[in-house]
Amino acid sequence: MIKFQNISKIYSKNHLGSIIKVALDNVSFEIEKKEFVSIVGKSGAGKTTLLKLLLAEEGPTKGRVFFDDQDVHKIEKSKIFKLRRRIGTIFQDYKLLPTKTAYENIAYVMEVMGYEDEAIKKDVPEVLKIVGLADKANNFPAELSGGECQRVAIARAMIHRPDVIFADEPTGNLDPYNTSEILKLLLNIHQLGTTVILSTHNKEIINSLGRRVITLEDGKIIRDEKKGRFIL
Amino acid sequence: MLTLFKKTFQRGWVNFVRNSGISIATCFIIGMTIFLISSLFLFKDVSHFLISGLQEKIDVSVYFKDTAQENDILAVKDEVSQIPEVKEVKYVSKEQALETFTEKYKDNPVIMASLAEVGNPLFAALNIKAKQASQYQAITNFLANVPQKDLIDKVDYYQRKPVIERISSISATVNIIGIIFSLILGIVAVLVAFNQIRLAIYNSREEIGIQRLVGASDWFIRGPFLTQGAISGAMAGLATFLVFGFSVFLLSSKFTILFPGFNIFSSFLSKFWLYFLIQLFAGVGLGVLSSIIAVRKYLEV
Numbered sequence: 001m002i003k004f005q006n007i008s009k010i011y012s013k014n015h016l017g018s019i020i021k022v023a024l025d026n027v028s029f030e031i032e033k034k035e036f037v038s039i040v041g042k043s044g045a046g047k048t049t050l051l052k053l054l055l056a057e058e059g060p061t062k063g064r065v066f067f068d069d070q071d072v073h074k075i076e077k078s079k080i081f082k083l084r085r086r087i088g089t090i091f092q093d094y095k096l097l098p099t100k101t102a103y104e105n106i107a108y109v110m111e112v113m114g115y116e117d118e119a120i121k122k123d124v125p126e127v128l129k130i131v132g133l134a135d136k137a138n139n140f141p142a143e144l145s146g147g148e149c150q151r152v153a154i155a156r157a158m159i160h161r162p163d164v165i166f167a168d169e170p171t172g173n174l175d176p177y178n179t180s181e182i183l184k185l186l187l188n189i190h191q192l193g194t195t196v197i198l199s200t201h202n203k204e205i206i207n208s209l210g211r212r213v214i215t216l217e218d219g220k221i222i223r224d225e226k227k228g229r230f231i232l
Numbered sequence: 233m234l235t236l237f238k239k240t241f242q243r244g245w246v247n248f249v250r251n252s253g254i255s256i257a258t259c260f261i262i263g264m265t266i267f268l269i270s271s272l273f274l275f276k277d278v279s280h281f282l283i284s285g286l287q288e289k290i291d292v293s294v295y296f297k298d299t300a301q302e303n304d305i306l307a308v309k310d311e312v313s314q315i316p317e318v319k320e321v322k323y324v325s326k327e328q329a330l331e332t333f334t335e336k337y338k339d340n341p342v343i344m345a346s347l348a349e350v351g352n353p354l355f356a357a358l359n360i361k362a363k364q365a366s367q368y369q370a371i372t373n374f375l376a377n378v379p380q381k382d383l384i385d386k387v388d389y390y391q392r393k394p395v396i397e398r399i400s401s402i403s404a405t406v407n408i409i410g411i412i413f414s415l416i417l418g419i420v421a422v423l424v425a426f427n428q429i430r431l432a433i434y435n436s437r438e439e440i441g442i443q444r445l446v447g448a449s450d451w452f453i454r455g456p457f458l459t460q461g462a463i464s465g466a467m468a469g470l471a472t473f474l475v476f477g478f479s480v481f482l483l484s485s486k487f488t489i490l491f492p493g494f495n496i497f498s499s500f501l502s503k504f505w506l507y508f509l510i511q512l513f514a515g516v517g518l519g520v521l522s523s524i525i526a527v528r529k530y531l532e533v
Binding site: 055057078080081082084085089091095096097098099108109111112113156 | 239247250251436438439442443444445446447448449450452
């Protein structure tokens, strides 16, 4: 379903002219439909870069990224939204719309997808309840804690039942109780047939999952195991 | 389609209300721009009034020799009236000229005594008014070639030429300055309004990026910004129309003292709908156009 083929990403120059950082170095792997894959690595190992490349937010320096056999970087800019609608993303920095409430942030994705008002009014409160934020529906992101924002981001990523969920450090700001709740949620979504890519550096989560683990270090894949553990 | 339009409008309205600080600032800037553009329109009316007032005051007189018969003079009058540049031709007979002269100098005994001695020394004349000061030369050239040219004693264009040319050049200069001034002010005003909207959208650049990443299409993102721009423009247009109309009403009496015979409020009322539509469409147009250009820049993600 998703294929990273000989991907290298080099951030060559900043605005002052120098600093070369190799974020990904000749990375290749494939993710099958309905698979649950964890990507682990230290901060700066290249996990978020993988997400940016998959969403075509950035282009690779070398190599190609395929989604259902389509090279995502060959899709026209004006049509890229079709790909992005198939991927529910939980961003590390949440990326919530600051001028919209928790309810509106989640409803926005459904509006984008063209859902009817009735469906939005029915689904959004349900999802808010699932992530434990029913009483914060009318709060703006600035009025929510980091963990609450993260849960809104999770609710937003799954509300439209996308083909793939890419969760970039979804439990980074959560306490152990909420962490296990979110993990359960991701597993449930996966049970329903959604492909899940979980990027994290939480050892307990990875070890409790017992599923495929891709380990990144300095932009390279150092391990790709079917039933992996967190080894760094 | 209608639902989509309604939803887009709702989202634009919510944006407008939630960003009320920026929205009011944008309305204010667009309003100032429209006010300036409307003032230029009114200035054009004032300058037109002044120039035509000056042009009204000048004419050329063609004096005929005593041998010229009234029929000949009227024939010249008919021919001159045919020239497109001529606005008005007035025949003044020898007797009428004397009457006007006597009326004017009746309190001057020396002149009156001289007049009694020499009889009527005045000539019959045609007073010609052109549509524009620059056209007198052409009319004078025409007179030099009429069949009755031998009956003409003199054309006083040549005595008045410097004054006429000066007025003609002042009219042209005022027009050119007016156009340049309007253009510069218009461009500055549009740029300021555009920049204000760009700044407002610049604040939303992060939001636009997020909308792109969660799968919103370009038009889904643009729609509310364009609506917001249109709402700001329409509100600015309506508010400016009221403020402008009221200002013109208040200034009207002061203007009448400065320029007797010219009432700016009447001039405004005579073009009421034109002003209303110009202000409304200038506001909406400015708001929408600036939004389109500004959003475009941040749709790159």
